[in-house]
Amino acid sequence: MKSLYFKEEHTLFRNSVRQFMEKEVIPYIEVWETERKIPKDIFKKMGEQGYLGLNFPETYGGVNADFWYSVIFLEEIAKVGAGGFPTAVSVHQFMAINHIFKAGSDFLKEKYLRPAIQGEKVAALGVSEPGAGSDVSALRTKAVKEGDFYIINGSKTFITNGTYGDFITLAVSTNPENKAGGISLIVVDLNSEGITRTKLNKMGWHSSDTAEISFDNVKVPFENLIGVENFGFYYIMESFQLERLVAGIMAVASSQWILDETIQYMHEREAFGRKIAKYQALRHTIADLATEIEAARQLVYHTCWLQAEGEVAVKQCSMIKLYCAELSNKVVDKCLQIFGGYGYMEDYFICRAYRDSRVGTIAGGTSEIMREIISKMIIDDIDYKPVYKGK
Numbered sequence: 001m002k003s004l005y006f007k008e009e010h011t012l013f014r015n016s017v018r019q020f021m022e023k024e025v026i027p028y029i030e031v032w033e034t035e036r037k038i039p040k041d042i043f044k045k046m047g048e049q050g051y052l053g054l055n056f057p058e059t060y061g062g063v064n065a066d067f068w069y070s071v072i073f074l075e076e077i078a079k080v081g082a083g084g085f086p087t088a089v090s091v092h093q094f095m096a097i098n099h100i101f102k103a104g105s106d107f108l109k110e111k112y113l114r115p116a117i118q119g120e121k122v123a124a125l126g127v128s129e130p131g132a133g134s135d136v137s138a139l140r141t142k143a144v145k146e147g148d149f150y151i152i153n154g155s156k157t158f159i160t161n162g163t164y165g166d167f168i169t170l171a172v173s174t175n176p177e178n179k180a181g182g183i184s185l186i187v188v189d190l191n192s193e194g195i196t197r198t199k200l201n202k203m204g205w206h207s208s209d210t211a212e213i214s215f216d217n218v219k220v221p222f223e224n225l226i227g228v229e230n231f232g233f234y235y236i237m238e239s240f241q242l243e244r245l246v247a248g249i250m251a252v253a254s255s256q257w258i259l260d261e262t263i264q265y266m267h268e269r270e271a272f273g274r275k276i277a278k279y280q281a282l283r284h285t286i287a288d289l290a291t292e293i294e295a296a297r298q299l300v301y302h303t304c305w306l307q308a309e310g311e312v313a314v315k316q317c318s319m320i321k322l323y324c325a326e327l328s329n330k331v332v333d334k335c336l337q338i339f340g341g342y343g344y345m346e347d348y349f350i351c352r353a354y355r356d357s358r359v360g361t362i363a364g365g366t367s368e369i370m371r372e373i374i375s376k377m378i379i380d381d382i383d384y385k386p387v388y389k390g391k
């Protein structure tokens with residue numbers, strides 16, 4: 001079908017990503033889910049293909065492709081059969097290292113961005129804390145200056161890639177009196193002395209590793225500061241937009257995949273002597289879900305176009321995060337119903353998809369927070385200004 005956004009070269013790229021996933025990822029998903037981690041060498045393999053540096057400049061080993069290549073990559077990794085793998089990869093590329101690309105020094109780009117693009121180092125993003133999730137300005141992990149170093153104390157929780165990641169883009173308070181205006185981003189090697197990492201046990205996303213990390217007098221050189229000191233909160237707020245768009249792209253792609261698999265099952269399963277695909281109650285459920293997925297996809301693609309044009313589309317990204325995450329829960333719930341008792345069995349993909357979908361309305365900003373942002377923008381006329389100049 002014709003597309004406003006995708007050209008022939010994009011389709012070729014999609015085919016190559018799909019082939020890669022079929023060869024290097026899908027056959028191993030069951031093992032990774034059981035072991036509750038993905039092996040680090042899959043990052044290297046993706047790095048060799050250029051998949052981890054799609055929108056980064058060639059100077060640092062990136063591909064410098066347009067944003068639609070990232071859209072395709074995200075859509076394809078969202079269909080591998082488990083939510084943990086796409087989460088680990090997207091946090092690495094679109095969340096943790098994006099800050100270094102946007103505001104980091106050349107030193108940080110050479111030391112961390114380049115090896116992350118190559119898949120040699122795995123990155124995590126540390127914002128959430130036991131006492132500060134939705135309210136980022138309440139974070140308490142402190143970085144105090146001593147000589148040429150920051151000394152970091154505190155703890156982070158729910159950190160994706162936290163147990164086996166190599167470094168973390170860490171949000172810390174450098175001026176506690178100033179709350180939001182006193183937060184900075186610092187890159188910290190996760191093998192530094194004073195760091196303790198504890199793996200968390202989750203309902204889903206089993207193949208992604210999620211950790212609580214504590215920092216006890218961790219010494220980090222000044223040169224690891226990203227951008228301007230005390231500007232971290234604004235970097236985080238702006239980067240949330242890409243994170244939420246990425247979450248929406250993957251939620252729509254996985255919803256479509258779940259729907260397609262469910263339709264396939266309806267053609268195979270019989271009840272009362274007929275294929276269940278013939279029952280109008282189920283057909284109408286599928287028609288409704290397909291319509292909602294298509295509507296969501298068009299909002300996502302429009303916002304991807306805004307992103308590609310360099311806009312910071314706060315309202316649209318918040319709407320996408322809200323709508324696509326809630327839609328994903330609805331799609332997987334209704335599709336599981338169509339699988340009957342088999343949908344409740346771990347042997348069926350839909351069972352894992354149900355568990356994996358649930359966190360979508362929580363991680364990366366809850367649905368309640370999305371509603372807060374949207375209502376402030378459309379009722380109180382609050383606007384958000386970009387902070388990364390010229391990028």
Ligand SMILES: Cc1cc2nc3c(=O)[nH]c(=O)nc-3n(C[C@H](O)[C@H](O)[C@H](O)COP(=O)(O)OP(=O)(O)OC[C@H]3O[C@@H](n4cnc5c(N)ncnc54)[C@H](O)[C@@H]3O)c2cc1C
Binds near residue numbers: 127159202363364
């Ligand atoms: C699997 C997983 C992976 C994650 N990965 C990362 C990661 O890599 N890095 C990272 O930094 N974080 C990560 N997170 C953290 C995630 O972003 C937070 O869980 C999320 O922001 C919510 O924070 P919280 O859990 O502290 O909930 P809270 O902030 O305690 O919220 C509790 C409830 O109160 C509601 N609430 C809070 N404030 C308001 C308000 N103003 N109005 C209305 N309702 C409100 C919330 O919507 C929620 O329902 C991850 C979380 C999970 C579960």
